[in-house]
Amino acid sequence: MRSQGSKAGTVAELVQARWGDDRPGLWFEHEVLSHHQVAAGAAARAALLSDLLPRSAEPHVGVLLDNTPEYPLWLSAAALAGAAVAGINPTRRGPELARDILHTDCRVLITERVHLALLDGLDLPGVRILVTETDAYGELLAPYAGAKPGEVRLRGVEPGPDARMLLYFTSGSTGAPKAAICTQGRLTAAGLSLADHFALRPQDVHYVCMPMFHGNAVIADWAPALAAGGGVALRRRFSASGFLADVRRYGATYFTYVGRAVQYILATPPSPDDRDNPLRLGFGTEAGAVDAARFEERFGVRLVEGYGSSEGGAAIQRMPGTPPGAIGRAAPGNDLAVVDPETREECPPAEFDERGRLLNGALAIGELVNRGRTAFEGYWRNAAADAERLRAGWYWTGDLFYRDADGFLYFAGRTDDRLRVDSENLAAAMIENILARYEDATAVAVFAVPDPVAGDQVMAALSLREGAAFDPAGFAAFLEAQDDLGTKMAPRFVRVVRQMPVTATNKVHRVGLRRAAFCCPDPVWWRPPGQCAYRRLTSGDVEGLLAEYAAQGRDDVLGR
Known part of the structure; x- marks a missing residue:
């Protein structure tokens, strides 16, 4: 069944198609809004934005929010007005955060009390800050309560498919994040394509637990919900322990994931009724074949890697x-x-x-x-x-x-x-897929540590299931039993972490892992040169290794 407005070429048209639709459309904690209320709220914010933005300014609005109803309301408002939302990452700090806001030419910034401290002391010339859930914010919106979708557009021009819709920062290992452009036409096409490919319906409820400042949540979860006429249930921030309760509470049928979120859900204590849930599909990246199979076996839900x-x-x-x-x-x-x-x-x-x-x-x-x-x-x-x-x-x-x-x-x-060990190129993900079979591991990350002479050595970070302790002999025996583990793939160093460090988008924080290498507060086990057995890395071992790097003139490669 195709939803009303499914032939639309812009997000604005999809939002307008929900006007008059009194079905529940947005859930957040104890709050429920109908599709019509969402469209009306978006129209009010579009009208407000039109009055706030200077005519000469770029039509950009920064959004520094958790996954609250204000986020999809401002996405919809921007679409109606012909503006672009710049998703601001709340894990950025100080000058880096200011740089993101100013680089995307945001003259209006929407935020909430919980994030106000991040803005203290920042030099943001010409940026007007609106704080949601305050009396001042409500008073500012009140005069626009009667606005209708499509009545107010920036500069009086109806937004077309080529209108900028999103400016979302891509994470990189070096340099400042880059703000990728996504137009209304591309976002609409993505939403329609996913809705069609997965046969998403108006009665589906999309669970949005990934951060909305990231492309995954907006492009692969919110947009197909809008295209199919489905509802959206928001989680302020991802919670593995709250995942199944939320899914049941909202009747969620579809969700998206990135990075290690699936591993964290699998690490929660199992229950006999885990399969008693309304989910029918999860769509995302980097779950891995092993974890996808475990997820389907435990929850009865198919994960589709895209x-x-x-x-x-x-x-x-x-x-x-x-x-x-x-x-x-x-x-x-x-x-x-x-x-x-x-x-x-x-x-x-x-x-x-x-x-x-x-x-x-x-x-x-x-x-x-x-x-x-x-x-x-x-x-x-x-x-x-x-x-x-x-x-x-x-x-x-x-x-x-x-x-x-x-x-x-x-x-x-x-x-x-990618790692280069003894002149052989290796992919970290390939080694991770093998180490994921280690039954005591709930999360695995593999990364390169510079070799003291040339190239790299393999280092792995393991998060263990509750109650498990790292067994060096057992781990070595596990590696020996993996006949697809190449001779260069076995980790030289193994860091045991209580919880895998991740970025705000639930991807492994590899930059931090690489930077720390074996000089970290967590216990590290290693295989000294010429040895097959793992033993605990001592402070004396670290001093010896650092001396070896210095002797080879490579003490700078560790990034210390």
């Missing part, structure tokens, strides 16, 4: 016959190839053993590029970053993949998560 670069430059679509572990084939309009970034030659197809394990990873893994037309719309005022993405007429995703003989694509990690 891939679409945040910037819109490449997309992979799952289809019938997709092998286990694969994401799918190139989506229509994409000419995707896996290439060696140095030679720009296409990598050979992957070879597997009888159990489906990759045999020729060093040759088959390369960077995914789109050699055809791309939906990439650029970064806001960052020509250098645009040029880095578009090289030699191709869109370079920055992600590692391998392809089988039938053209199915498998994710192998990020290009900056």
Whole structure:
């Protein structure tokens, strides 16, 4: 069943289609708003924004909020007005936070009391700050309560598909985050495509627990709900312990995930009634085949791994016959190839053993590029970053993949998560998939530690199930039993963490892990050169290692 407005070309049209719809459309804690109330609230905020923004200013509004009703209200308001929302990351601090707001030319910033302290002392010239859930905010909105969708537009121009809708920051391992542009047309197309692909219906409830300043929550969860006419249930911040209770409370049928969220949910204590829930589908990235199978077995919910670069430059679509572990084939309009970034030659197809394990990873893994037309719309005022993405007429995703003989694509990690051990290229994600079989581990991250002489060594961070203690002999025996663990893949160092450090978008904080390396407060186990057994790393070992780096003139590579 297609929803009213499903042929729309803009987000504004999708919002207008909900006017007069009195079905419940937005849930948050103990609050429920109808679709009509959401559309009316968006119209009021659009009218307010039109009066607040100087005519000469860029039509951008910054949103520094948790997942509260104000977030989708301002997304909808921006769409109606022909403005763009810049999602501001609340984990940024000081000058970096100010830089994000000013870089995206936000003259209005929407925030809440819980985040006001982040703005103390920041120099934000020309930026008007509105604080939700205050008397002043309510008084400011009151005169616009009768506004209707489409009545007020910035500069009197109806927003078209090319109107900027989102400026969302992409996380990188180096340099300041880049603000990727997403237009109303691209966001609408993404919402309609996902709604159609997953047969999403008006009666579906989309659980939004990933942060809305990130593209995943807006593009893959909120937009398809709007396109299908479904409802949205918000969680202020992701909570593994609150996940199942929320799903039951709101009757959620669909959710999205990124990074390690699935692992955290699996780490919660199991219950005999875990499968008693209304969910029918989870869509996201980087859950891993092992955890996806565990999730389906425990909760009875299928997880579909997808891939679409945040910037819109490449997309992979799952289809019938997709092998286990694969994401799918190139989506229509994409000419995707896996290439060696140095030679720009296409990598050979992957070879597997009888159990489906990759045999020729060093040759088959390369960077995914789109050699055809791309939906990439650029970064806001960052020509250098645009040029880095578009090289030699191709869109370079920055992600590692391998392809089988039938053209199915498998994710192998990020290009900056590649390790070079004894002149052999390894992908961190491939090693993680193997270590995820270790039964005591609830989360695994693999990253490079510079070798004292040249190249890298493999380091792993493990979060263990409650009550488990790291058994060095047992872990070594586990590694020995993994016949697809290459001779260069076994971790030299193992850091045992109470909880895996993650970014605000629930992706592993690899930059922090790499920066700390083996000089960290957590217990670290290691295999000294020439030894197979793991033993506890001591302060004397650390001093010896640092001396070795210094002797080789590589003490700067640790980033200390």
